[in-house]
Amino acid sequence: MPTWLRARLGGQPFIYDAHELFTDVPEVVARPAVRRAWQRVENLIVPRARLRYTVGPALARLFEERHPGCPFAVVRNAPVGEELAAGLAENQPPAASSQQPGTLLYQGALNAGRGLEALLDAMPQVPARLVICGEGDLSAALRAQAGRLGLLASGQVEFKGYVLPAELRRLTAQATVGIMLLENVGLSYYYSLANKFFDYVQAGIPQLCIDFPEYRALCQQHPVAELVPDLAPTTLVAALARLLPDGQPGAHYQRLAAACQAARCEWTWEREAHTLRQLYEEAVGPPAAVPAAG
Incomplete structure (x- = not known):
């Protein structure tokens, strides 16, 4: 709302960038x-935007249904491929061995609805370790749950807390499987397209992922994830067993890893940035030329 007011008072174009519903x-x-209050705000400002975009096709369609006559473009939050690829050679995961179990990695907020x-x-x-990077509303409760299950004392689960971006990229590249789980606790989660989905792909690691529309659509292009229909512990155990039989990557895992290598060349910010520049040029015109240094 303040941004819209500032644009209106200053006679400037207003852009609606929706990273979520x-x-x-x-x-x-x-x-x-x-x-209801936020719905009124959305109903007020969305029709007044000169340009509207969001992170995935499903959310774009939902916004367009809510606001007829207001088209939404799609700009996905894919990571910068060149930066990540430069660091992967230094941070390749260790070779699998019968003595070293696989590592599951979760990155993100420790909040309700994340399946943790x-x-x-x-x-x-x-038969694998779990590394959790991040903090949130459930930080204390999740640590207490892990403690009751004996997962902290055994070292099977490690809470890293907040992690700097460079360290997170290193940990992700060294992991075996990424964790991308959500509960269907609202349309924003159901139609989400989380950054971590692309981060795992760029790191070249398959992931355990909830079978929601956007993730399913991307996996139809490149099967980079083991999709699960629900978050029942038995479902998760069975899915992880398919990825890591006896705790080690199997043939199915290797097929998903190969798909990651293909997808990481396509799902990059370099491609999305080109789309974003075109949208802004169409909405507000090309950027002004920078005067040459005198």
């Missing part, structure tokens, strides 16, 4: 009065 995130859905409680419940039956 904010009115349907779990924290807002649970508070009806707050949700179910994943911890599954871990006693998974």
Whole structure:
């Protein structure tokens, strides 16, 4: 709202960049009065935007259904491929061995709806380690749950807390499987396209991923993930067993890893940035020329 007011008062174009369906995130859905207030804000400013875009086709269609006559473009939050590729040669995961179990990596907020409680419940039956990078509303509760399950004392689960970007890229490249789980607790999650999905692909590691529309559509292009229909611990255990039989990458894992190598060349910010530049040029004109130094 302040940005729209500033644009209107200054006679400047207003751009609506929707990284999520904010009115349907779990924290807002649970508070009806707050949700209604944000819906009124959305209904006011979306039709007044000169350019509108979001992170995935499914969300774009949903916005267009909510706001007829207001087209939404798609600009995905893919990582910069060149920067990540430069560091991968230094950070390749260690060769698999019968003595060294695979490593599962979760990166992101430790909040409700991320499937972390179910994943911890599954871990006693998974012959692999789990590294969790991030903090959030459930930080204390998840650590307590892991403690009750004996996962901290055994070293099977490690909470890294907040991790700097360079260190996170290193940890991701050294992991065996990425974790991309969500609960269907609102349309924003159901139609999401999380940054971590692309981060795992760029790192070349297959992932355990919830079978929501955007992830399913991308996996139809390149099968980079083991998709799961629900977050029941038995479902997660079975899916991880397909990826890591006896805790080590199997043939199925290797097929997904090969798909990651193909997809990482396509799903990059370099391609998305080209789309974004075109959208802005169409909306507000090409960038002004920079005067030559005198």
